Amino acid sequence: xxxxxxxxxxxxxxxxxxxxxxxxxxxxxxxxxxxxxxxxxxxxxxxxxxxxxxxxxxxxxxxxxxxxxxxxxxxxxxxxxxxxxxxxxxxxxxxxxxxxxxxxxxxx
Amino acid sequence: xxxxxxxxxxxxxxxxxxxxxxxxxxxxxxxxxxxxxxxxxxxxxxxxxxxxxxxxxxxxxxxxxxxxxxxxxxxxxxxxxxxxxxxxxxxxxxxxxxxxxxxxxxxxxxxxxxxxxxxxxxxxxxxxxxxxxxxxxxxxxxxxxxxxxxxxxxxxxxxxxxxxxxxxxxxxxxxxxxxxxxxxxxxxxxxxxxxxxxxxxxxxxxxxxxxxxxxxxxxxxxxxxxxxxxxxxxxxxxxxxxxxxxxxxxxxxxxxxxxxxxxxxxxxxxxxxxxxxxxxxxxxxxxxxxxxxxxxxxxxxxxxxxxxxxxxxxxxxxxxxxxxxxxxxx
Numbered sequence: 001x002x003x004x005x006x007x008x009x010x011x012x013x014x015x016x017x018x019x020x021x022x023x024x025x026x027x028x029x030x031x032x033x034x035x036x037x038x039x040x041x042x043x044x045x046x047x048x049x050x051x052x053x054x055x056x057x058x059x060x061x062x063x064x065x066x067x068x069x070x071x072x073x074x075x076x077x078x079x080x081x082x083x084x085x086x087x088x089x090x091x092x093x094x095x096x097x098x099x100x101x102x103x104x105x106x107x108x
Numbered sequence: 109x110x111x112x113x114x115x116x117x118x119x120x121x122x123x124x125x126x127x128x129x130x131x132x133x134x135x136x137x138x139x140x141x142x143x144x145x146x147x148x149x150x151x152x153x154x155x156x157x158x159x160x161x162x163x164x165x166x167x168x169x170x171x172x173x174x175x176x177x178x179x180x181x182x183x184x185x186x187x188x189x190x191x192x193x194x195x196x197x198x199x200x201x202x203x204x205x206x207x208x209x210x211x212x213x214x215x216x217x218x219x220x221x222x223x224x225x226x227x228x229x230x231x232x233x234x235x236x237x238x239x240x241x242x243x244x245x246x247x248x249x250x251x252x253x254x255x256x257x258x259x260x261x262x263x264x265x266x267x268x269x270x271x272x273x274x275x276x277x278x279x280x281x282x283x284x285x286x287x288x289x290x291x292x293x294x295x296x297x298x299x300x301x302x303x304x305x306x307x308x309x310x311x312x313x314x315x316x317x318x319x320x321x322x323x324x325x326x327x328x329x330x331x332x333x334x335x336x337x338x339x340x341x342x343x344x345x346x347x348x349x350x351x352x353x354x355x356x357x358x359x360x361x362x363x364x365x366x367x368x369x370x371x372x373x374x375x376x377x378x379x380x381x382x383x384x385x386x387x388x389x390x391x392x393x394x395x396x397x398x399x400x401x402x403x404x405x406x407x408x409x410x411x412x413x414x415x416x417x418x419x420x421x422x423x424x425x426x427x428x429x430x431x432x433x434x435x436x437x438x
Contacts, residue, residue: 001436002355008343016193018201018223020352021343028434029400029427031364039423059419066421068404072390072436084396087404091421095408104410104417 001076002026041066043093050103058105063092137301142289143234145304152242152276155235161284163317168284174385180282183228188254190228191277195247197224197351205349213244223351227338229280231290243280246273282338291337292326299327332360332432335373340437359433369432376432390436399435401428 006014008021029035043059050056070085071078097106138144142158149155165172175181185191202208202220210216217237221244225232232239250273256266284307292308293299302308307315308326315323328334340354341361360373371380377387381394389395403426410419429435 001438002434004352004438008350014352016196016200017351017353018197018349021350022352023342023355026434028359028436029429030434031359031369031429031432032367033429035427035429037425037427039425041421041423043419043421045417045419057416057418064421066406066423068406068423068425070400070402070427072396074390074436074438082391082396084390084400085402087402089404089406091406091408093408093410093419097408097410100410100417102412102415102417104419106410 001028048103048105054103056103058103059093060105062094062105063090065090135296135301137303138296140303141301142285142304143231149235149239152239152246152280155231155239156276156279158234159231159283159285159290163319164284167316171284171385174383175283175387178385178387180387182278183282184225184280185274185277188274191247191274192251194224194228195251198244198247202349208349213248214241216240216244219348223344223347223349224353226344226347226351227340227353229282230286230338232280246276249273250277287334288326288329289320291334292329294328294333294337330372330374332357332372332374336360339373354437356433356437359437363434364432371432373432399429399431401430402426 003024003026004014004020005022005024006012006019011024013024014020041064043061043064045057045059047055048058066089068085068087069083072082072084074080074082093105094107097104099106146158149158161172179186182190184194186193198213198216198220201223202210202216203212208220210220218232218235218240221229221232221240232243250270253266253270253273256263257270261267288307288309289302291302293302296302303322303324305320306322306324307317307320308324309329310325311323312325313323315321326334336357338354339356340352341358342355343350343352360369376398377389377395378384381392381398383392383394386392390399404423405426406421406423408419408421410417412418
């Protein structure tokens, strides 16, 4: 959302309408513009002993439930916030997992 | 002697006319507006009465019902939060500034309030400075009693006073007569001043109302500029101390229309959404659906960090704002 400038000077943000003049930056979604966000969520891993006597890090938990929510926060926090969209899916390491040369916990 | 009297009388009438014209400002037909015909309101109640819309309800019940659900119906009170913000604007704003001339509420004039009320209550411009003081005192009295009532719900006086004053503050709003009369014409030297006996919409003709007996087409009733009068270009530089609240209309002009957008505010917020005079926005499911394309793609990947496997989920979120302005605005 727009970060309003305090009294149209410097780089301080003004919050009350009586002190806001101008915009320092604007993180809003702008009309017609595609915005893409990428998130990487690592699986928790544990050290395991491998058959060849080494140690490897392997995800014991093979799937995770991912929830993506789009919130509209009129005051920049959860006060009066509205949940606009919610997307849920279970992502499994084993859906396309194949045996590897590295000990991975993938199914044979 | 007689001719001298006539000349004196003529001169006096000319002087009076000149002073009246000065008070009203330039423009033909300005003396036919609601404010000019009734004179400036000298109390909040007079201001409420000046823009009373109770006669609209009988013939337009659905529009009234829709409007009553809209933020326009409580433009300075809101849920109480807006009214509290008005007090903050007063205390942290013009009451704290060195050159505003305001040390206590009795010093407040209409122009001090217009930083907020230009949009939250534009008809306040049609009131005397005494009303500016009354508004400040009413807000403060409401707030003190609302706090007292919240702390002690058995405090009957606080409950009664805060309820009564909340009703007064809620009665000061953006109603039928603001959009369909007072603010229905932006280009007054081109299209004329909104007249005291006329409602402005899409048709010319008679209007079945004793007070507002004429109906006239407003050339901006379906144009974004009607809403843009209040929904913000950025700093209100016409004020001696500029304020800034909404910036949606600026975004509409310089981002949406500049990119080829053709819809108006009314197209989306009233017609396509089917919301009519409710004109709600971010809290409404229909508007939420219309506003944004939202896609998510997620998959697993086992990244090899050196010789260490680092399994992860990658989530790609794609959003396109389909509204005619930035989201969020503010």
